Amino acid sequence: MFAGVDVTGVDDLVASPSARIATQMAQDAQRSENRCAAAKVIAAGRLHAIRFAAISAGDDGMGPQFGNIADKGATVEVATALGVSTSKATTIIGLSILLDDLPDLRAAFLHGDMDFYRVNMIATTIAGHEPLVRKQLEAEAIRLDADTAMSHRQLRDRLEEMCIELDPEQAARDRRDFAEQQDFRVKPDRHGHSAITGCVPAQDGVEIDGRIAALVATLCPGDSRRIGQKRAAAHLALIRGETTLSCWCGADDCPGASGAPSTELVPAPTLVVVHADASTLIGHGGEMTPWIDGHGAIDPALALSLSADAPWRMLYDDILTAQSSTSAAGARRGPLQPAGTVGCIRDGHRQTSGHTPAPGPPPGALAYTPSRSLRNWITDHDQHCRFPYCNQPPGACEIDHQIPFDHTNPTAGGWTIRINLALLCVLHHHVKTVGLWHAHMHPDRSITWTHRDTVAELTTHPVR
Ligand SMILES: [Zn+2]
Ligand SMILES: [Zn+2]
Secondary structure, eight states, X not given: OOTTOOGGGHHHHHHOOOHHHXXXXXXXXXXXXXXXXXXXXXXXXXXXXXXXXXXXXXXXXXXXXXXXXXXXXXXXXXHHHHTOOHHHHHHHHHHHHHHTXXXXXXXXXXXXXXXXXXXXXHHHHHTTSOHHHHHHHHHHHHHHHHHSOOOHHHHHHHHXXXXXXXXXXXXXXXXXXXXXXXXXXXXXXXXXXXXXXXXXXXXXXXXXXXXXXXXXXXXXXXXXXXXXXXXXXXHHHHHTTOOOOOOOSOOTTOTTTTOOOOGGGOOOOOOOEEEEOXXXXXXXXXXXXXXXXXXXXXXXHHHHHHHTSTTOEEEEEOTTHHHHTTSHHHHHTOSOOXXXXXXXXXXXXXXXXXXXXXXXXXXXXXXXXXXXXXXXXXXXXXXXXXXXXXXXXXXXXXXXXXXXXXXXXXXXXXOSSGGGXXXXXXXXXXXXXXXXXXXXXXXXXXXXXXXXXXXXXXXXXXXX
């Protein structure tokens, strides 16, 4: 039973009108569940080790000829003891072994701070590194889990970025090794459907996603299919080599009604946008970890190889110029753009498109709609909805003025500037607008969210 939780009180709780008691009980149960999961993982690992040794030694009556399947035999025993599949048992045993080298994570798990999936994600992400690097990653993972309201995906992305920062050569080797996992499979699904799964290089995945989105964007608003249905149709069209998508709006005057090619329907060019600093692009290793929009951090060697590939568009963020123009790192880069400049390199030719921020309210601060460059900046830095534990991508988000824009007197506050704008998905934008949660953005663009009634506080941070 759940240690530390009085389950006999559940029936009373159902009759209780207290949200506070319900919240407390749910949180206590979650912590107890986590502790039980930790105990299960560690006990299962111990059982595996004992049976592995026994089968290997041949003193269990199976004979030494089974020594070569000691691991399999011990895993099957764990699986049958827990009543789970062999693959599930393998995951549980694997986590137990990884935790032997991660004592602080193991302690946090046993304390009930994290659930199985979070601990397993952290352990598998940071395993395999040198002990000193692993120690740093372990400490940061525990700190991030305790101090920030990150979703699993956000936490994993941050840890993978740290892995690249701390050991870029290892990250490049891991990427090359992981290429063996690439796959594309179509399996039967329910109700006359098939399920598609795959694993492709990051830049290819972003390109596929971008091409599907671009084709879907050619459909008119009258097409009432769900977004997933439109994406499935676009995927098939791309597989067939088609460049247009039939619109299902039913209107005679819709240019896409017949699926015929039309200049109005040509999908926007799909670009994989890679961010990297100057020294990475000239092969000297950068101070900024490169990343791909819609994916996350990549190792510098991959950024460099992509920059040499003509079709890619590189966004060049020289965020280092201001603080290092007199340093050795700055000197070796040669002539650079002014601080704050954002340029893009396409087919090897750089085009400047940025500006140097001026003191005081920047241009556009008093206009309600953010400029395209400001929107891009917010998207690049937030990467997802900024509400706690929400992972909605920019395409599903709106740019919210944290302090509402004052239409009658724009100078009075709520400016359209970086430290007053954040991505919020529709649901969480609404939750904020109706006042269920109050948001306070700090100068570093972290946001403290406070619940209206319980005064619970959670903090989220931008990705960049
Ligand atoms: Zn239409
Ligand atoms: Zn959200």
